[in-house]
Amino acid sequence: MGLKKLFIRVFLVAFLCFTVLFSGVFAAFNTFMQDSHPNAEVPVVRDMEDEEFDEKDPEPVERDQLRRLVNESNRVNAVLLGMDGGRSDTMMFVSFDPDEKQMDIISIPRDTYYPREGYDRLGQKKINAAYSAHGAEGVKSIVSDLLYDVPVHYYVTLTYQGAASVVDAIGGVPVHISQRMYYKDPTDNPPLVIDFAPGNHVLKGQDAVKFLRYRQATPGSGAMERNGDLGRVEAQQQFMKNAMKQAMSIGNLPTLASSAFRFVRTDIELQDLVRYANQARNMNPDTMTTFTLPGDARMQGGLSYFFHSALDTRQLLIHIYSNGEIPADPEEARRLENGADGTEDEENGESS
Numbered sequence: 149m150g151l152k153k154l155f156i157r158v159f160l161v162a163f164l165c166f167t168v169l170f171s172g173v174f175a176a177f178n179t180f181m182q183d184s185h186p187n188a189e190v191p192v193v194r195d196m197e198d199e200e201f202d203e204k205d206p207e208p209v210e211r212d213q214l215r216r217l218v219n220e221s222n223r224v225n226a227v228l229l230g231m232d233g234g235r236s237d238t239m240m241f242v243s244f245d246p247d248e249k250q251m252d253i254i255s256i257p258r259d260t261y262y263p264r265e266g267y268d269r270l271g272q273k274k275i276n277a278a279y280s281a282h283g284a285e286g287v288k289s290i291v292s293d294l295l296y297d298v299p300v301h302y303y304v305t306l307t308y309q310g311a312a313s314v315v316d317a318i319g320g321v322p323v324h325i326s327q328r329m330y331y332k333d334p335t336d337n338p339p340l341v342i343d344f345a346p347g348n349h350v351l352k353g354q355d356a357v358k359f360l361r362y363r364q365a366t367p368g369s370g371a372m373e374r375n376g377d378l379g380r381v382e383a384q385q386q387f388m389k390n391a392m393k394q395a396m397s398i399g400n401l402p403t404l405a406s407s408a409f410r411f412v413r414t415d416i417e418l419q420d421l422v423r424y425a426n427q428a429r430n431m432n433p434d435t436m437t438t439f440t441l442p443g444d445a446r447m448q449g450g451l452s453y454f455f456h457s458a459l460d461t462r463q464l465l466i467h468i469y470s471n472g473e474i475p476a477d478p479e480e481a482r483r484l485e486n487g488a489d490g491t492e493d494e495e496n497g498e499s500s
Contacts, residue, residue: 183305183413185283192278192286194293195263200448202458214462217469218298222247224424226302226416227284227291230311230360234280237308238360238384241291241300243468246427251436252468253388254295255381257454260441262290270451284413294441296462302416310411311360312353314391320352321391329362330371360384377454378445385438392433439464439476 194201223245230238241254258276271277275294278287284303292300306314315321329344342358351359363380365371374380416424442460445452460478467476475481 181412181414181416181418183284183303183415185279185285187281188283188285190282190286192282192289192293193265194290195265198263200261200455201263202443202456214296214298214466214469217466221245221469223469224302225298225300226304227288227300229279229284229287229303229305231279231305231307235276236279236287236305237276239275239287239291240388241295244424244428245471246424248471249428249431249435250471251428251431253385253436253438254464254468255385255438255440256291256294257377257381257441257443257445259377259445259452259454260294260443261448261453261455262294270449274453284415294456294461295465296458298465302414304412304414304416307411308357308361312357313411315351315356316353318391318394320350321356321387321394322348322350323359323387323390324348325372327372328370329359330366330369331362331364332366356387360387376445376452378440381440385440389433389436389438392436396431396433437468437472439468 223243225241225243228238228240228242229236235258237258239256239258239260241256243252243254244250245252256275258274260275261273262275262278263273264278264281267273267277267281272281275290278290282290284305288300288303292298325344325346325348327346329342331340331342333340340358340361342362344355344359349355360380360383362372362383363374363376365373374383414421441454441456442464443454443456445454447453463478463481464476466474466481475484
């Protein structure tokens with residue numbers, strides 16, 4: 149056998165073995181990392197008869213505007229779930245534009261009202277109850293429904309222990325605390341004590357988790373009030389921005405990934421994860437924008453809910469998908485569309 153033929157045969161055998169080996173690695177990773185929730189096949193059916201759910205339908209032209217932007221975009225969307233036992237304590241819609249290296253995040257308050265057929269108890273109408281009933285796949289479909297059917301391609305779940313591990317892997321996250329934070333819950337297991345003095349801190353591990361969980365002060369302590377879940381959402385958004393800056397500055401993303409590996413479940417396949425990580429490598433964390441789902445909190449049936457505004461949500465999504473070219477505020481967008489920038493006044497000779 150000639151040397152050339154022998155080399156070709158050896159190369160083909162080696163290549164075949166390499167392909168089989170790494171196909172097995174990819175398959176094992178993709179299977180192991182998925183959320184194995186026992187109720188993953190339970191369908192989500194929104195209660196269409198519920199009058200409290202804000203489903204104001206925009207004009208067809210407005211609806212088509214968002215659909216066109218989505219169809220023309222290469223954005224990749226995921227829902228990030230911070231898990232507290234069987235419930236999602238934190239929920240974020242994360243949208244990444246690989247072309248513009250832009251990331252936008254919409255925080256969805258855990259008390260967001262989302263009625264489902266067959267789940268009629270008051271607590272079950274909050275969006276954070278959906279995971280226990282449907283798993284991460286069900287939450288994906290719910291978030292997409294809230295956001296005018298904008299696709300949610302992936303889910304990522306992360307436990308409190310995982311969040312602590314990730315923060316430790318990047319050396320802690322710097323935060324500024326303007327007022328003392330104090331909360332004590334002896335009934336928690338183990339008993340929870342949150343106590344931070346005002347000033348600059350670099351939070352690590354469980355201290356970072358306590359900062360993220362803080363919602364209100366122990367009565368009579370005089371400590372900081374965060375306005376419940378909405379105030380906590382703002383603090384989580386700022387923490388996430390600082391954490392991303394820290395992670396990008398150290399550049400040790402393999403260590404970060406290995407630290408989070410045990411505590412994360414996702415349906416992002418390994419080959420896609422590598423591609424997205426490479427695309428985001430040179431992203432400037434200062435350009436990341438954060439929003440909260442538009443709406444307002446109010447009481448119903450003795451329970452506090454957050455009721456989203458459908459039309460304002462649509463406008464926010466148009467703002468994100470236009471990469472900021474169209475304002476997120478509906479009134480401002482309408483004024484610009486109607487020539488309120490002064491163009492019509494100049495034409496009528498009324499310009500000042």
